[in-house]
Amino acid sequence: MLQVHLKKQWKGFGLDVSFEIPRGKITVLFGPSGAGKSTVLRLIAGLEIADSGNILHGGKVWFDDARRIDVSPQQRSIGFVFQDYALFPHLTVEKNVAYGVNSKESAKTVKELISLIGLTGYERCYPAQLSGGQKQRVALVRAMARNPGLLLLDEPLSALDWETRARLQTDVKQIIRRFQSTALYVTHDVSEVYKLADYVIVLESGKVVKQGTPEDVFLGKRLSTRIQVAGKVVGIEHDSIMSTVTILHADQFFKALIDREEIDGLGLQVGDDVVMGAKSSDVILFKILT
């Protein structure tokens, strides 16, 4: 469990946040750019110092201005994944992953981690020879290699294209689950929240405005649907009594025929983020023949 109470003031911007994140879960810190998400992450990592407050992780004090405690980033048992990967350009994939590992059995761990992300055979490649998706996979397992108590991810997928991003969201979730890590994941992408989050904290202008499960936070109620998909509305066509709504999820389009009154009642517009679900009828699956 991580408990955070922090205040920091700059010229024209103030950060004042209090929250807890549950152990062994993925918590997403969500908000528009400029809300202070990355700063919160950097403060937790010890890369920046808050004016006041405290950070507690699993009974250990990482920061407490009243007691003048400020544990260095090296001592905080964290893994940090940067938006722009931050792989060491002069080291191979293998050496990057092994960078933070000390013990003798590291060679085996490193090998396992590399195979986990499907990069066996790339051990001796340099970061410049990898694609964006591959780089971020390496950065992820490099951060996991030390088995950190807390994994911090700062918009790790935002530099990638749609397709790679969708694939990596699944991978990231699987890897974090596999290590049963506690993770704090920063993003400004709603669909990423739905795909990854067990718990969401919404940050706006340096303050926590909402927190809860993704459904609590974004819909204000729990959905009991048989099937649901989150995405962005890209098209609305009205008929006399029905409307066709098209949403984009990752790189897939979903179309649904919905009561026009309901659409008008929501004031739905192209560009809105929505969750589309179906609950009354049976869900049908079609097998794709290849």
Added chain:
Amino acid sequence: MNFAAPLILTLKLSFITTVLLFIVGVPFAYWLAFTRLRMKFILESVIALPLVLPPTVLGFYLLMAIGGGSFIGRWYEDVFNKTLAFSFQGLVVGSFFYSLPFAVQPFQASFTAVDKRLIEASWSLGRSRLYTFFAVILPLSRQGIITGCVLSFAHTLGEFGVVLMIGGNVPGVTRVASVAIYDEVQSLNYGTANAYAGCLLLLSFAILTLVYFVNRRFVRTL
């Protein structure tokens, strides 16, 4: 008079100065690159002074600082039983300060250019500042380190004013190639002067070619 002696002395002086500048300049440049001290610009100006000052001015102050009348000069005489001024050791001191900006500035620039995220990534992976320096910052600053060392070497090679002020013209001790040229011309030995000048020209050209070659290669590979 041995023709090679001033040339060997010049190379010896350049080599020792470069090694000293590397040992002292690297930590100093690291500190300059990462300190948050507001007054660091004053220190940077002091280091850059030899770039703009006439060598005779620098030489004059250094002579005052290490001469027999100064504290340092007297201390040196007491301990080593000889003067620091007009000795080879004195020349090393002078060359060190004279070439300081040529080492520190490229070192500092290359340290500053290392992506801050890489340093933070190293810290977050549990590695100390010292480990991070040797494992990340130094390897990524190769180009600046090589440039700084080679420029220090080349600059010391061509030093004249400072050497003459604090070293004089003692054959085999402080008579470096640049001083020998001046001396030979004074004695109207244009042939010998020409030979020394040619050697210095070739050496300097070779060194600069190396710097530009190294820089070009690094730009291409990174």
